[in-house]
Amino acid sequence: MRLALALAGLLAAAAAGAAPARNAALHALFEREFRNGLEESPETATFLGVEGYNDRLTDLAPEAVQRRQARSVSTLAQLRRFDPARLSPQDRLSRQVMIDDLERDVRMSAVFGPLPFDTGVDGYMPVSTMWGPHQNWSILAKSTRFTSVADYENYLKRLAAMPRYLEQVQATMRLGMRWGWVAPRAAMTRMPGMLDTFAAADVTATSLWSPFTTFPDALPAVERERLAAAGRRLLERGVHPAFARLQAFLRDEYLPAAATELAASKLPGGERYYALRAAASTTTSQTPEEIHALGLAEVARIAALMDAALRDSGWKGNRAEFLEFLRTDPRFTFKTPEERLRAYRDIAKRADAELPRLFAELPRIPYGIRAMEAYEGDNADHYSLPAQDGSRAGYFDANVNNLAKRPSHEMESTLLHEAVPGHHLQIARSFELTGLPQFRRTGFYTAYGEGWALYAESLGYEMGFYQDPYQRFGALQAEMLRACRLVIDTGLHAKGWGREQSIRYLVDNAGGHPDSAAAEVDRYIVWPGQALGYKVGELKIKALRARASAALGTRFDVRRFHNAILDDGALPLSVLEARIDEWIQSEKGRKP
DSSP, rough: HHHHHHHHHHHHHHHTTOOOOOOHHHHHHHHHHHHHHHOOOOOHHHHHTTOOOOTTTOOSHHHHHHHHHHHHHHHHHHHSOOGGGGGGGHHHHHHHHHHHHHHHHHHHHHTTTTTTOOOTTTOOOOOOOOHHHHHHHHHHHSOOOOHHHHHHHHHHHHHHHHHHHHHHHHHHHHHHHHHTOOBBBGGTTTTHHHHHHHSHHHHHSOOOOOOOOSSSSTSHHHHHHHHHHHHHHHHIIIHHHHHHHHHHHHIIIIIIHSSSOOOOGSSSTTHHHHHHHHHHHHOOOHHHHHHHHHHHHHHHHHHHHHHHHHTTTTTTTHHHHHHHHHOOOGGOOOHHHHHHHHHHHHHHHHHHHHGGGOSSSSSOOOEEEEOOOOOTOOOOOEEEEETTTTSEEEEEEEEEEEEGOGGGGGHHHHHHHHSTTTTHHHHHHHHHHHOOOHHHHHHHHHHHHHHHHHHHHHHGEEEEEEESSSHHHHHHHHHHHHHHHHHHHHHHHHHHOOOOHHHHHHHHHHHHOHHHHHHHHHHHSSTTTGGHHHHHHHHHHHHHHHHHHHHHGGGOHHHHHHHHTTTTOOOOOHHHHHHHHHHHHHHHHHHO
């Protein structure tokens, strides 16, 4: 609310006279904190393509966590010394966005009392079926630049740092065990098995080895041999044994001590913890009860549309039977990974051709489509960031690991969500914005980012997708999944739902394979609140579009509206709403 009020005051300030100039001291603070964030999280720098940090990893030691907490408090005090009345509209907004982000971190840390809780590494649960070093480092290896001997030397230093990091992960989780901050056992039983490849003797089987399989042409053979031998030694003697120790810890110590309760609200300070998680994900003040009711209403609405699509297909049975038909009929699955990748690339070409009709300005950073790693198993298709400077493309990572569980009727909506006009378009556009501080160009809010990507799925109707009833049903099924998330996440963490109850609710309403539904539910269990942002954000963007269209009538230009949504970078929903209200007023005064 405070952010919305801050933005609402921008017009009044501008009307009072010429806007103040850009505040150099404030922007120096923004840049300093952005760079400090990269120092504290070197992996983020690699993902963004910022050089100079590729030889190290985040420090998880308690004193490092406490240092980051103290810096948040100190930075807040510095930001509050800047008088917002003396700042330009964008500087005022940037100041308030950073204040709110830091205050959110401070409030979350306060839940844990004297314990050193790090909001940047998922607190005392830095490993789960959804995230962990085995996944992050694989993406890191793909995101790192390898063009010179120095690049490889930096990577060797990072490999050398991995065993210490894995020991810190165990120490963090042991501290959580001591104080009752442990993940639920039911959602963690698959976790030790997910480390099998990383803990095994064959160090060439993971993507951590992949940089040594292809060298730049300019590197002499003797250097290639030396670097590959050094990488093999580090993986054989350090990294893989450290993963084996982490795997044994998870299996023999952590799982036996893991929580039997599923709800985040049952953790120490849990009710406040879940409320903060929900607020951070949705960037609203909606309560879990309100979100649960919203989810039930959306489930009922989408169910009626799914039934209509079912009837349009000519199906004579009920929805459960139709879902089983989609899961099992061979016409909806591919025989080889290559066939599925080709189909995704065809969808992407069709999507690219439609973008100029919907956007006044498009990003230049390209994207590609590639197969996910085999170790990722049944995890969902996802998007990998480009380098901010455009030197590395973004990627849609397609799951081709278990073709029987990946029916083709879901593919159009998935591509639109993960690539264009979804995540890639939004993030690439944000990276290319000028005039905004770096922390805003690279920021992310679940409700904004995932809300935009879900909204992008709905644009498929305007782009000529979902022409046959099966693809339309698939798009609705994907939307239903996000509606079910509102019900299940709040059900699990605030209303006492069980795991099997949640899986059954998801299968009954959204369909899909029961194993995939179980993986989804486990995600909600170990990542409380995150799944709430998708639907809440999408509904807000749709409401803002309807508001703008009604207010502007024939002057409404959807291309300009979409760029108005995108061109301030990621924002909390309340701020986005105030921003669009301002845009509507400016459009009314714009000459045709």
